Amino acid sequence: xxxxxxxxxxxxxxxxxxxxxxxxxxxxxxxxxxxxxxxxxxxxxxxxxxxxxxxxxxxxxxxxxxxxxxxxxxxxxxxxxxxxxxxxxxxxxxxxxxxxxxxxxxxxxxxxxxxxxxxxxxxxxxxxxxxxxxxxxxxxxxxxxxxxxxxxxxxxxxxxxxxxxxxxxxxxxxxxxxxxxxxx
Ligand code: ITT
Numbered sequence: 694x695x696x697x698x699x700x701x702x703x704x705x706x707x708x709x710x711x712x713x714x715x716x717x718x719x720x721x722x723x724x725x726x727x728x729x730x731x732x733x734x735x736x737x738x739x740x741x742x743x744x745x746x747x748x749x750x751x752x753x754x755x756x757x758x759x760x761x762x763x764x765x766x767x768x769x770x771x772x773x774x775x776x777x778x779x780x781x782x783x784x785x786x787x788x789x790x791x792x793x794x795x796x797x798x799x800x801x802x803x804x805x806x807x808x809x810x811x812x813x814x815x816x817x818x819x820x821x822x823x824x825x826x827x828x829x830x831x832x833x834x835x836x837x838x839x840x841x842x843x844x845x846x847x848x849x850x851x852x853x854x855x856x857x858x859x860x861x862x863x864x865x866x867x868x869x870x871x872x873x874x875x876x877x
Pocket of ligand 1: 776777
């Protein structure tokens with residue numbers, strides 16, 4: 694089976710991707726910190742990151758980059774593309790402390806997965822709506838403990854349950870369909 698490199702420092706993302714891609718590719722984590730260009734668009738960040746990582750590797754293997762973020766409606770979408778910075782600086786507990794004072798805690802996770810094999814670069818996106826709550830659950834990663842969808846936080850779900858609903862699951866399902874179609 695061919696190899697696909699998932700360019701990320703986050704093993705949680707790789708775990709979620711394997712479920713969609715394991716019939717097509719052996720998924721390998723490529724721990725490369727690509728330049729996250731300052732952009733309001735996850736699409737631009739992911740596509741540029743994929744091309745940079747593709748060029749930086751020592752082989753000729755297709756790569757994917759996944760850029761995701763938490764968009765809080767009452768904060769005009771903040772932290773959005775800056776979600777990693779906010780998590781690293783404040784931590785999820787303190788993000789919740791800030792969110793607690795908001796009247797409307799509706800939020801969305803968005804994700805763009807960019808694929809490139811050197812010739813073709815394609816992006817696939819997914820989103821899920823939910824609301825911020827006090828942290829619950831110990832599964833998942835990142836903001837999962839404070840993101841509730843239909844009464845459960847993402848951290849209270851196992852990987853398959855989260856994938857079936859999540860921003861990343863939706864983007865990966867589109868990528869997997871596209872890859873299968875392309876092989877025909
Ligand atoms: P890479 O850039 O190395 O892939 P990262 O975790 O920094 O890893 P992102 O920039 O895409 O990835 O993530 C932005 C932030 O959003 C970061 O703090 C993540 O933990 C968080 N995040 C992304 N996807 C998430 C998910 O499915 N559930 C909870 N938090 C998520």
